[in-house]
Amino acid sequence: MDTPAEVAKKAAGKPKRVPQLLRGMKDTLPEEQRYWTFVRQRVEAMAELYSYSQIATPLLEETSLFVRSIGKETDVIEKEIYSFEDKGGDSVALRPEGTAGVVRAYIEHGMLTRPQPVKLFYIGPFFRYDRPQAGRYRQFHQFGFEAIGDAHPVLDAQLMLLVYQFHAELGLPVTLQVNSIGTPQAREGYRKALLDYYRTRKNALCEDCRLRLQRNPLRLLDCKQPDCQLLAQEAPQIIDFLDEASNKHFVQVLEHLDSMEVPYVLNPRLVRGLDYYTGTVFEVWPEERPAELVEPLPEGAPPAEPPVKPGAQSALGGGGRYDLLVESLGGQPTPAIGFAIGIERLILELKFRDTKVGQEPTPDIFVAQLGDAGRKKALRFFEELRRGGFRVTEAFSKDGIKAQMELANRRKVKFTLIIGQKEIMDDTILIRDMESGIQETVDYQKAIPELQKRLLKYGVVEKNGNGGQHLPLPTA
Ligand code: AMP
Numbered sequence: 001m002d003t004p005a006e007v008a009k010k011a012a013g014k015p016k017r018v019p020q021l022l023r024g025m026k027d028t029l030p031e032e033q034r035y036w037t038f039v040r041q042r043v044e045a046m047a048e049l050y051s052y053s054q055i056a057t058p059l060l061e062e063t064s065l066f067v068r069s070i071g072k073e074t075d076v077i078e079k080e081i082y083s084f085e086d087k088g089g090d091s092v093a094l095r096p097e098g099t100a101g102v103v104r105a106y107i108e109h110g111m112l113t114r115p116q117p118v119k120l121f122y123i124g125p126f127f128r129y130d131r132p133q134a135g136r137y138r139q140f141h142q143f144g145f146e147a148i149g150d151a152h153p154v155l156d157a158q159l160m161l162l163v164y165q166f167h168a169e170l171g172l173p174v175t176l177q178v179n180s181i182g183t184p185q186a187r188e189g190y191r192k193a194l195l196d197y198y199r200t201r202k203n204a205l206c207e208d209c210r211l212r213l214q215r216n217p218l219r220l221l222d223c224k225q226p227d228c229q230l231l232a233q234e235a236p237q238i239i240d241f242l243d244e245a246s247n248k249h250f251v252q253v254l255e256h257l258d259s260m261e262v263p264y265v266l267n268p269r270l271v272r273g274l275d276y277y278t279g280t281v282f283e284v285w286p287e288e289r290p291a292e293l294v295e296p297l298p299e300g301a302p303p304a305e306p307p308v309k310p311g312a313q314s315a316l317g318g319g320g321r322y323d324l325l326v327e328s329l330g331g332q333p334t335p336a337i338g339f340a341i342g343i344e345r346l347i348l349e350l351k352f353r354d355t356k357v358g359q360e361p362t363p364d365i366f367v368a369q370l371g372d373a374g375r376k377k378a379l380r381f382f383e384e385l386r387r388g389g390f391r392v393t394e395a396f397s398k399d400g401i402k403a404q405m406e407l408a409n410r411r412k413v414k415f416t417l418i419i420g421q422k423e424i425m426d427d428t429i430l431i432r433d434m435e436s437g438i439q440e441t442v443d444y445q446k447a448i449p450e451l452q453k454r455l456l457k458y459g460v461v462e463k464n465g466n467g468g469q470h471l472p473l474p475t476a
Pocket of ligand 1: 315316342
């Protein structure tokens with residue numbers, strides 16, 4: 001790997017190359033932002049209603065945090081984690097998921113002394129060196145909810161209810177896939193049964209699954225290859241290996257879900273990919289979509305492997321209990337449960353369902369100016385309008401009125417205010433109604449109430465409602 005100095009040396013004297021977006025990364029342009037704002041607002045609203053407080057942990061953590069929590073024989077750690085040595089020689093990693101960092105923070109900040117369960121949510125970027133595919137990036141975003149410090153099954157059910165309601169209220173039809181994977185001991189028994197089952201069927205497995213068989217046989221169950229899926233259908237089911245306590249817990253979770261009428265599907269093959277899960281696990285699956293509506297691959301991406309099938313099922317997110325994680329990272333024994341949803345995939349669904357996500361607020365007023373004195377006064381008037389709660393825009397660096405009017409048109413404002421030499425002399429302002437094209441001169445002192453009156457016709461009420469007064473501004 002080249003150091004920055006070596007990169008600079010190699011580039012010296014060569015024709016300049018335009019820097020390119022890294023593979024698997026994505027720019028979110030202004031026109032996309034309204035989806036992100038919408039999702040963020042919905043997440044925050046849901047968190048507030050269910051009393052989850054926001055936590056933000058660093059993007060970079062010790063590599064060992066993830067290895068110890070996610071498990072070293074998982075795809076995330078074996079293939080996908082971005083880890084490197086920092087300048088001090090420590091092995092650090094970009095976070096591939098959110099739970100490990102939250103649990104580290106819970107232990108490090110002594111949150112055990114707070115009322116339990118401690119309910120936290122997060123939203124932000126995560127990193128996995130994944131093969132880029134439709135809806136799969138190397139930097140992606142998740143929001144997640146974690147309830148740490150309580151083992152009651154009602155918590156599992158309420159979290160699933162929350163996640164179900166979240167999607168339902170966005171108009172997204174989803175199913176909750178639910179399973180229990182019990183304790184590590186139960187899983188050990190199950191692992192042996194799986195090995196027995198697959199031993200005679202190894203040749204029918206895909207290459208990846210043959211490797212998984214040696215390392216992490218549970219992962220065979222959610223391989224997307226048709227042949228592997230066929231085999232998985234006949235495989236032993238973990239539910240038959242559960243210990244009594246896990247069984248009882250799971251039955252109670254399902255009873256709560258039933259009594260809240262949360263629709264779910266029992267999925268005996270759902271195991272999730274990370275080692276820290278115990279007991280209840282679940283995933284949120286979007287309704288299948290027809291072939292022609294499956295999102296095309298990002299430009300330049302290699303063909304997806306396995307191919308993205310028409311209507312291919314990919315989870316929006318998932319979660320489950322991780323009752324042993326806090327202890328395994330050095331904290332007190334502390335049961336916990338959480339889930340995470342992938343925001344890129346959620347936004348794909350919102351687009352597919354044509355969900356109305358609201359427009360970014362557009363300005364109502366354009367302040368145009370002519371000449372130096374006009375520019376100065378316009379700059380001040382813009383501030384007054386902005387402080388008064390009007391949505392206002394400008395192009396103060398432009399000199400010509402034509403260029404400014406073009407911009408005002410493009411931004412689809414309702415009124416353009418023009419301050420030129422004549423207006424300066426008369427202490428007036430010219431108001432142009434952009435729809436009718438009618439222009440009218442009004443007293444500068446009366447401009448704000450006049451604008452309020454006119455905007456009211458469009459149903460626009462300025463936010464701060466300063467009663468139509470010019471606001472005091474420091475004099476130049
Ligand atoms: P996981 O932690 O792997 O269960 O991921 C939870 C959710 O995050 C998935 O269901 C996806 O919606 C999303 N996700 C995971 N990996 C990626 C990725 N590489 N690109 C985009 N979204 C992802």
